[in-house]
Amino acid sequence: EVQLVESGGGLVQPGGSLRLSCATSGFTFSNYGMTWVRQAPGKGLEWVSSITSSDTIYHGKSVKGRFTISRDNSKNTLHLQMNSLRAEDTAVYYCVLGRISADGLDPWGQGTLVTVSS
Amino acid sequence: QSVLTQPPSVSAAPGQKVTISCSGSSSNIGSEYVSWYRQLPGTAPKLLIYESSKRPSGIPDRFSGSKSGTSATLGITGLQTGDEADYYCGTWDNSLSAGVFGGGTKVTVL
Numbered sequence: 500e501v502q503l504v505e506s507g508g509g510l511v512q513p514g515g516s517l518r519l520s521c522a523t524s525g526f527t528f529s530n531y532g533m534t535w536v537r538q539a540p541g542k543g544l545e546w547v548s549s550i551t552s553s554d555t556i557y558h559g560k561s562v563k564g565r566f567t568i569s570r571d572n573s574k575n576t577l578h579l580q581m582n583s584l585r586a587e588d589t590a591v592y593y594c595v596l597g598r599i600s601a602d603g604l605d606p607w608g609q610g611t612l613v614t615v616s617s
Numbered sequence: 618q619s620v621l622t623q624p625p626s627v628s629a630a631p632g633q634k635v636t637i638s639c640s641g642s643s644s645n646i647g648s649e650y651v652s653w654y655r656q657l658p659g660t661a662p663k664l665l666i667y668e669s670s671k672r673p674s675g676i677p678d679r680f681s682g683s684k685s686g687t688s689a690t691l692g693i694t695g696l697q698t699g700d701e702a703d704y705y706c707g708t709w710d711n712s713l714s715a716g717v718f719g720g721g722t723k724v725t726v727l
Contacts (some may be wrong), residue, residue, distance in 0.1 A: 534716065536662075543619070544654070544662065544705050546716030559715050593661055599716035600709040601653035603667030610661055 501525040501606055503594045508611030515584050515615070521577040521594030521608060528575040535568060535579050536607075537590035548579065549564040550599050559591070562588075584615045620645060621706055621719035628725040633696050637722045638690040639706035645717055649709045653688040654680055656703045656721075665704075666691060698726050 507519040521533070523616055534549040548558045548568035567580045577594055591610040597603060622640040629635045639651065646727035653666040664673055669689060681692040689706055706719040 521658045536716075544707070544718040545657075545702075545723040546707070546718060549716065557714055560665075560713065598709075599652060599707045600649050601668065603650075603673075604654070604662075604707070605664035605667070605673060607661040609665070611724075 501596060502598060503590065503606065503608035505594045505611040508583075508592065508613045510614045510616065511584055512617050513585060513615055516580070516582045517584065517613060519579040519581065519592055519594075519611060519613070521579075523575045523577065523594075523596075526596070528570075529572040531596060533568075533570060533577045533579075534595045534604055535591045536595055537588075537613075538593070539587070539590040542590075546599060547592070550577070551598070553599065576609055581613070584613075586615050588592045589613060589615050620710060620713070620717040621708070623704075623706060623719035623722045625720070626723045626725065628727055630727045631683040632697065633697055634692060634694045635696060635724060636693075637691045637704055637706075637724070639691070639719050641687050641689075641717075643687060643710065644712035645687075645708050645710040646684065646689055647687040648711060651682065651684055651706055651708045653680075653689075653691045654705045654707065655700075656705065657704070659703050662705065693724070696724075696726055700724055701726050 532551045535547040594608040595604040654662040656662040669684040670682045
């Protein structure tokens with residue numbers, strides 16, 4: 500069974516940094532692209548970043564230059580380094596297997612809440 | 618403002634059918650597969666449709682997807698109270714080199 504477990508969320512001040520992690524199991528991590536999707540309180544889904552199995556990286560416009568997605572195939576773990584955080588980055592961040600094109604995003608982790616506030 | 622446009626809400630009686638539209642452009646829906654997701658209250662989204670019209674294993678055939686030009690449609694037949702949820706379309710945008718979602722559609726069973 501595929502499992503995705505996010506960690507690293509919490510309260511951070513504006514301008515601060517946070518590193519999210521997603522521990523995975525149940526599939527050959529190195530063979531798959533992975534994606535981060537976020538959802539602000541009461542709002543819709545926003546695609547954040549994705550990384551292919553060959554380490555090609557894509558970031559959304561709202562996070563480009565501030566967030567960096569990475570993967571550690573030796574530990575089957577996905578990361579999202581978030582710098583220069585803003586209030587509008589407050590959201591639940593989901594780790595998801597796959598890329599939004601082709602096979603779609605499935606399954607999703609339970610999410611981790613990031614709150615940016617002073 | 619989302620790159621993909623969905624109606625904010627749709628509703629129908631139990632047993633009836635609803636359709637949810639997702640409108641985009643040539644740089645996204647017009648040239649890429651579309652996927653659909655359902656999000657029940659308080660839970661993570663779940664994949665319903667991939668490659669515009671395929672259902673993952675375990676998804677009942679009450680759910681269907683189609684695509685024509687720069688628009689896609691999700692259909693739900695035999696509507697059940699358990700189908701009350703938010704539904705999102707998503708795809709890749711080649712101009713943005715980024716993934717995009719619709720704003721979401723709330724389905725209400727009357």
